[in-house]
Amino acid sequence: MPVEETYYPSGAVHARRTTENGQPANGWSVEEFHVNGQPARIECWSHGLLIEVKMWNDEATLVTHQIYNHRLKQLVNRPDVKPYARPNVVVGFGHMGFYFRHLPAIAAYIGAEYDEDALDAAYHRWMHRAAPEREPDEEWEPETQAWLLKGSRMRFGLWFEEGEMLYQWQLWAPDEERYWEARAFMEALPR
Numbered sequence: 001m002p003v004e005e006t007y008y009p010s011g012a013v014h015a016r017r018t019t020e021n022g023q024p025a026n027g028w029s030v031e032e033f034h035v036n037g038q039p040a041r042i043e044c045w046s047h048g049l050l051i052e053v054k055m056w057n058d059e060a061t062l063v064t065h066q067i068y069n070h071r072l073k074q075l076v077n078r079p080d081v082k083p084y085a086r087p088n089v090v091v092g093f094g095h096m097g098f099y100f101r102h103l104p105a106i107a108a109y110i111g112a113e114y115d116e117d118a119l120d121a122a123y124h125r126w127m128h129r130a131a132p133e134r135e136p137d138e139e140w141e142p143e144t145q146a147w148l149l150k151g152s153r154m155r156f157g158l159w160f161e162e163g164e165m166l167y168q169w170q171l172w173a174p175d176e177e178r179y180w181e182a183r184a185f186m187e188a189l190p191r
Contacts, residue, residue: 001019001020003017010035013037015030018030025045026097027097029045031043035058036058038058040056046097050068050075051095052067052068064077067164070164071162087176087179088174088176088178090179090183091169094167094191096165099158099167100116103116107149107151111153119158122145132162146159147159154171154174154178154182156172157169
């Protein structure tokens with residue numbers, strides 16, 4: 001895939017874009033930098049659709065993090081995840097690419113049989129399900145659907161949520177010691 005770079009007059013990289021068939025490649029394919037070399041903006045694309053954007057000021061402080069909301073058909077500010085106490089459950093969020101890339105390792109870690117075709121089929125059933133009928137001004141809760149992977153050591157769950165492209169996962173550990181081990185394992189996976 002071609003990578004295009006533009007430069008500041010100083011010679012520092014201003015932007016780097018990876019393209020495929022004339023459009024941004026799937027994944028984190030657009031990067032922009034401040035003149036001091038700090039990241040300024042990154043974009044994640046999926047099949048020609050901008051699905052996530054992060055922006056930083058020149059002091060490397062994250063100032064914007066937006067994700068695509070399918071229901072609204074636009075980027076929205078990523079919701080703050082409020083910490084809550086749930087014993088022995090490691091929780092996080094990821095795009096489908098994260099799951100397809102890391103589920104073989106997660107399955108091996110929890111002692112489960114992993115079938116990528118089963119996950120792919122569940123994801124496609126979710127994306128192509130019939131849209132719920134709602135009144136235009138009706139208040140509603142988004143639909144969700146769980147996909148579970150049961151292992152001999154732990155269980156892993158993935159929740160598809162209507163209108164989102166960032167899906168929640170949970171990893172249930174049987175005790176506190178394995179909770180901390182599982183948390184370290186999940187945090188070590190590249191995002």
